[in-house]
Amino acid sequence: MPTNVINGRSFTVDEEGFFTDRSEWNEDLAHDLAALIGVDLDEAHLAPLRFMRSDSETTGTTPTLRRMQAVGGFDIKTLFALYPGKPAKKMAWLAGLRKPVGCV
Amino acid sequence: MSKLLILGAGTAGTMAANLMRKALDDRPGDPWTITVVDQNTEHHYQPGYLFVPFWMEPERVVKDRRDFLPDGVDFVETAVSRVDPEARTVELADGSELVYDWLIIASGTRPDPSLVTGMAEALSARTNVHEFYTLEGATALKQALESFESGRLLVHISEMPIKCPVAPLEFAFLVEDHYRRKGIRHKIDITYVTPLDGAFTKPVASAELGGLLKDRSIRLAADFAVESVDGAAGRLIGYDGRELPFDLLVTVPPNVGQQFIIDSGLGNDAGFVPVDKHTLRSVEHERIFVLGDASDIPTSKAGSVAHFATEQFVDNFLAAIDGLPLPNSFDGHANCFVESGRGQALLLDFNYDTEPLTGTFPLPAVGPMRLLARSRINHLGKLAFEQIYWKLLLPGHKLPVPNAMSMSGKRPAANARPLQKV
Numbered sequence: 001m002p003t004n005v006i007n008g009r010s011f012t013v014d015e016e017g018f019f020t021d022r023s024e025w026n027e028d029l030a031h032d033l034a035a036l037i038g039v040d041l042d043e044a045h046l047a048p049l050r051f052m053r054s055d056s057e058t059t060g061t062t063p064t065l066r067r068m069q070a071v072g073g074f075d076i077k078t079l080f081a082l083y084p085g086k087p088a089k090k091m092a093w094l095a096g097l098r099k100p101v102g103c104v
Numbered sequence: 105m106s107k108l109l110i111l112g113a114g115t116a117g118t119m120a121a122n123l124m125r126k127a128l129d130d131r132p133g134d135p136w137t138i139t140v141v142d143q144n145t146e147h148h149y150q151p152g153y154l155f156v157p158f159w160m161e162p163e164r165v166v167k168d169r170r171d172f173l174p175d176g177v178d179f180v181e182t183a184v185s186r187v188d189p190e191a192r193t194v195e196l197a198d199g200s201e202l203v204y205d206w207l208i209i210a211s212g213t214r215p216d217p218s219l220v221t222g223m224a225e226a227l228s229a230r231t232n233v234h235e236f237y238t239l240e241g242a243t244a245l246k247q248a249l250e251s252f253e254s255g256r257l258l259v260h261i262s263e264m265p266i267k268c269p270v271a272p273l274e275f276a277f278l279v280e281d282h283y284r285r286k287g288i289r290h291k292i293d294i295t296y297v298t299p300l301d302g303a304f305t306k307p308v309a310s311a312e313l314g315g316l317l318k319d320r321s322i323r324l325a326a327d328f329a330v331e332s333v334d335g336a337a338g339r340l341i342g343y344d345g346r347e348l349p350f351d352l353l354v355t356v357p358p359n360v361g362q363q364f365i366i367d368s369g370l371g372n373d374a375g376f377v378p379v380d381k382h383t384l385r386s387v388e389h390e391r392i393f394v395l396g397d398a399s400d401i402p403t404s405k406a407g408s409v410a411h412f413a414t415e416q417f418v419d420n421f422l423a424a425i426d427g428l429p430l431p432n433s434f435d436g437h438a439n440c441f442v443e444s445g446r447g448q449a450l451l452l453d454f455n456y457d458t459e460p461l462t463g464t465f466p467l468p469a470v471g472p473m474r475l476l477a478r479s480r481i482n483h484l485g486k487l488a489f490e491q492i493y494w495k496l497l498l499p500g501h502k503l504p505v506p507n508a509m510s511m512s513g514k515r516p517a518a519n520a521r522p523l524q525k526v
Contacts, residue, residue, distance in 0.1 A: 065343075077331070084344065086301075
């Protein structure tokens, strides 16, 4: 597994750059990562990430957008506005979680 | 007398009934009853839905469920309302109640177009929006394809997971071939619209299948999260603001578990039952196993998976009723023929840990099937599977394919060659 280093902190990632060990993540790291994709992490941006962290802790999987809406109460359109293009992927990456896959 | 209750008489439920009747008869001690519940008597050969819009007669995919259940298994034709795992009872739609000692949930998955704004309404109009995940839908689509002679055609997946995740791709290849043979391919603009970032979920297969879309001049609209369908205006609208115009939309609605699973509090937010992915035993209730599409295991929702998993399940179940550790660990093995049009198909063979790779199957070099490459023999294999399904698979006979995936004949990802031109 490759290792990424950012601002002196290292963490293991998969071949697409997603964290493989959720415990290597913290919010400071998320801020540094967000800067790399041009996102300024304010409270609105952090709220879904925090939900994803706590939800995946119990389910063991990265939540889908539908779950973010149904369980987390987030509006999917708002998530697209916060993280344009590929919100599910961007948020999983910033939250230190595996790439969200709806299976195969 | 112990009671085994099976909810669902589809691929997994029918196989389980056949295999468990034999296994429990061979077992010394207490006799067992086996009861199977399903809401109707029609067993559909679901892989046939793909061909109905093109050439297969709808009647051909339907047989009577009861003809595939062995002697010594009771069949109850009623919908299920609710499962009470604490009381070990199942409430049926007719108000009656069944008691069980052990429960197998094999109730599959179903398309639910109501989860996308406008989709259910557009589908029910049966004009410019269609699907082929039900027999009625596939039959109506045949008419629609016949009268469609020019314009923009979208082949669309709403969200994952769906039953038979390669079916929409196969449909795209077959519909392209259909119009090519009719001589009007140049008048039809085909786009494959997916929530995934490529043609398929796994990198090697995605690259190979994506290349094939390009070769056939089928556009790819990736990362498309659908917000709504506007049938009247002919627009597919994404959350990111993209609007894809269409003259004919062939969509795969979101797939969810059965309502009784949701009502019983047994499912996740999509209605699939969380299980141990290696033993298929319910995480919450030790007397419940889940076979086939109804569980949340992270592999394809497909008949091949149901088949491999159900064979592994028998010994686990026998151990479970004796309170012993479960001996078999299911690896998520799936084996799928992918129709690619022009009388050819590809073969995918993969599991939880190994993505679909190129190579030969089942034997190294010899094959005769080629993995992830188009060939006539793969297509013939797909057609032959219909008879194998009814005559060998459902009755629980052994197929000449290993339950656990083998790396024999597979080329590792780094050395995988790009798809050869045929």
